[in-house]
Amino acid sequence: MFFISKILKEAFLGSLSSVKQIAIIVIPIMMFLEILKDIGIIDRIAELFSPLVRVYGMKKESGFPLVIGVIIGISYGAGVIFRASKEFSLPKKDLYLVTYFLICAHAIFEDTAIIAAIGANGFLILSVRLIAAALLTYAASKWFDKKAQNEVNL
Numbered sequence: 001m002f003f004i005s006k007i008l009k010e011a012f013l014g015s016l017s018s019v020k021q022i023a024i025i026v027i028p029i030m031m032f033l034e035i036l037k038d039i040g041i042i043d044r045i046a047e048l049f050s051p052l053v054r055v056y057g058m059k060k061e062s063g064f065p066l067v068i069g070v071i072i073g074i075s076y077g078a079g080v081i082f083r084a085s086k087e088f089s090l091p092k093k094d095l096y097l098v099t100y101f102l103i104c105a106h107a108i109f110e111d112t113a114i115i116a117a118i119g120a121n122g123f124l125i126l127s128v129r130l131i132a133a134a135l136l137t138y139a140a141s142k143w144f145d146k147k148a149q150n151e152v153n154l
Contacts, residue, residue, distance in 0.1 A: 007108030021117055033072055042067060056097050056141040061088035066098050093144045100140045104133035 035040050049063035065081040085095055086143070108126055116122030 023115055042071075053094075056137055057145060058094040058097055058141075059088065059090060062090055062094040062098055066101060068100065069106050070108055071100040073110065074102055093141075093148075096144070097137050097141055101133045101137040104136055105129045 035046075046064035046067045047060075049067050050060040053060065053062045053066065061084060067086045068080040069078075081095060081098060084090060108129060112122045112126045115125050146150075
């Protein structure tokens, strides 16, 4: 019985330590991103992403939810995607493509910092996620274009 309580105590203290490390990384990032959003820098960043979304055949306004999802994560990004889809009348194709990109590359700074804190190569993780996201989204955009063309030809 003593052995089990010792294991549980160690697991609990280890978990608290992990939560503390995550909080030290995540809370400042979230505060910083809220400040950037409030002063309009996130909108400017979305403008910078407009050439990327054009590669996928998406509307320029799709860049904003994409940036939010990449930086902050899917949870907050989902709310932005819903709002942007109504505000900018984003087509379903754009919404799907933003989602595909975010499947691979959501919360890249936060996740990379957490993974690097436990000893992984953050640059490698970040690079692989962004490349995978770009390739998956590009393939999906071509599939959507081909599907749309086939529907027109019917």
